[in-house]
Amino acid sequence: MALSNDVHVHCTGKMQRSLPLLQWLSLFSLVVLFFLRTCHGDVGTAAHYSPPYLPTTCYGSDTSEFPSSNLFAVAGDAIWDNGAACGRQYLVRCISASVRYACAQNQTIQLKIVDYINGIPSPSSASNTTMVLSSTAFGAIANTTTNAPAINIEFQQV
Structure with a gap:
């Protein structure tokens, strides 16, 4: 015991x-x-572009594929995936930029990929970026008054 x-x-x-x-x-x-x-989420870069937004590589001249919010983007080579990026939705937020105060704090948007970067007349700041955002999308996450040509973003496919 x-x-x-x-x-x-x-x-x-x-x-x-x-x-x-x-x-x-x-x-x-x-x-x-x-x-x-x-x-x-992944980290990349984003620039912005202005109208005209049509035609697109993904949808031609079909405006019904554009979100009514105008929160859309063009895919860069990093996410294009041989066209599979068409229609993908991403959550995107600005995390930094070369210009102080360029990011709108605590702003995350959901956007849709509607085109490929080689299909648009891209500004010089758009080359080698992950996404090129519509003016509306860019303005929603970045302070456009800072004139930042490109921003660093965090993005996640929805």
Whole structure:
């Protein structure tokens, strides 16, 4: 019987020592899962362009494919995916720019890809960008009064 009590005390003591380690591992796992679920956006660059927006590589002259909000963009080579980007929706926010105060704080928009960058007469700031945003979309996430030619963006496909 004494042997039985020693084993029980030994097992109980061992579990008490490992409990904080298990708590830390559980907490660590929860934190990792939280960040994996909330931080999965990509980072890129965006410029802007003005009308005319038609015709587009994706939809030709069909204006019904444009969102009524005018929140749309042209895909750069990084997201074009041989035309599969047509119609994709993205959440986009400005994260920085070469001009101070260019980003509109806490503004995220949802936009639709309607064209390919090689299909538009692009401004020089648009070359090698991830997206070229309509004037409306660009103005929603960037302070246009700063005259930033391009901005750094975080984007996530919806």
